[in-house]
Amino acid sequence: MDNPIIQTMLNRKSIRRYTDQSPSDEVIESVVRAGQQAPFASQLYSLLLSRDRESIPYEAPLLFTICVDMHKLQLFMAKRNWKVVTNHLFLLLLGIQDASLMAENMVIAAESLGLGSCFLGDTPYRSKKIVKEYELPKGVFPLVQLVMGYPAEDPPPRPRYPLDFVLFEDKYSSFSPEQIEDAMRVMDTGYLAQDYYRNVNYMIPLEGEREETFTFDDYSWTEHISRKWGQWLPSLDDLVQRMEACGLKITPTREND
Numbered sequence: 001m002d003n004p005i006i007q008t009m010l011n012r013k014s015i016r017r018y019t020d021q022s023p024s025d026e027v028i029e030s031v032v033r034a035g036q037q038a039p040f041a042s043q044l045y046s047l048l049l050s051r052d053r054e055s056i057p058y059e060a061p062l063l064f065t066i067c068v069d070m071h072k073l074q075l076f077m078a079k080r081n082w083k084v085v086t087n088h089l090f091l092l093l094l095g096i097q098d099a100s101l102m103a104e105n106m107v108i109a110a111e112s113l114g115l116g117s118c119f120l121g122d123t124p125y126r127s128k129k130i131v132k133e134y135e136l137p138k139g140v141f142p143l144v145q146l147v148m149g150y151p152a153e154d155p156p157p158r159p160r161y162p163l164d165f166v167l168f169e170d171k172y173s174s175f176s177p178e179q180i181e182d183a184m185r186v187m188d189t190g191y192l193a194q195d196y197y198r199n200v201n202y203m204i205p206l207e208g209e210r211e212e213t214f215t216f217d218d219y220s221w222t223e224h225i226s227r228k229w230g231q232w233l234p235s236l237d238d239l240v241q242r243m244e245a246c247g248l249k250i251t252p253t254r255e256n257d
C-alpha cells in the first residue's frame with residue numbers, strides 16, 4: 001500500500017533541530033487550515049502561536065500551544081440563550097480528542113510541506129505561566145505544545161510496537177510472556193540500534209533504593225518509560241487544581257460546594 005500520504009506518515013519523526021528559515025504566513029495558514037479540517041466533536045480547541053524563537057524549545061521558529069477551549073462554546077451558546085450543563089470532565093475528554101486530532105493533522109500537513117515538528121508534553125504543568133502570558137480566559141486549558149520549523153536533522157523513523165501488540169480482532173489479547181518480551185525487544189533493540197539515548201545523552205535518574213545498573217549500551221525505551229511513569233507525578237491534586245484554575249470543574253460536587 002504505497003502512496004505519498006502513507007509514505008509521509010511512515011517517514012515522520014520528531015524533529016529537535018531546526019534551520020534559521022521561518023515558515024511563511026501562507027505555510028502557517030495552510031498547516032492550521034489542514035489541522036482544522038480534522039474530525040471534531042465540537043471544535044473544543046484554540047491554538048496559540050509564538051514566533052519568539054529565543055524562548056522556544058529546540059530553537060524552533062514556531063511554537064503552537066494547543067488548548068482545550070470551552071470558552072468559545074459558552075460564548076456562542078449564550079447568544080442562543082443556552083448554558084452548558086454537560087459535565088466538564090466529558091467535555092474535557094471530547095476537547096482532548098478534538099485538539100489532538102487537529103494537532104496531528106497539522107503535523108502531517110507540515111511534514112508534507114517539508115517542515116518538521118515535535119510535541120512538548122509538560123504543558124499542563126506549565127499552565128499557570130501560559131494562562132498569564134497569553135491572557136487566557138476561563139474555560140481554556142493548555143493541553144500540549146508543538147514546535148515546528150524546517151528540519152536541520154534527519155533521524156531515522158523511531159520503532160513502534162509490533163502490530164500484534166496493538167491490533168486485536170474481535171477480542172483483546174491475553175498476552176503470553178513471549179509476546180510481551182517480543183514487543184519490548186522490538187522497541188528496545190530499535191532504539192539501541194539508533195543509539196537514541198546515548199545521542200541525547202540522557203537516562204532518567206533512579207530515585208529511592210534502586211541501584212543503577214544500566215549504561216547507554218542497554219538503557220532503552222522500555223526502561224526509560226518505566227522510570228518515567230514509575231517515578232514521576234504521582235499526585236493528582238496539582239493537576240486537578242490547575243485545571244480548575246482554568247475554569248474546568250472536574251471534581252464531583254460535594255455538599256457545601
Ligand SMILES: Cc1cc2nc3c(=O)[nH]c(=O)nc-3n(C[C@H](O)[C@H](O)[C@H](O)COP(=O)(O)O)c2cc1C
Pocket residue numbers: 012013014015016118119120121122144157158
Ligand atoms: C503528547 C506528547 C508529548 C511529547 N512530549 C515531548 C517532550 O516534552 N519533549 C520531546 O522532546 N518530545 C516529546 N514528544 C515526542 C515523543 O518523544 C516522540 O513522538 C516519540 O518518542 C516517538 O518518536 P517519533 O515522534 O520521532 O516517532 C511528545 C510526543 C507526544 C505525542
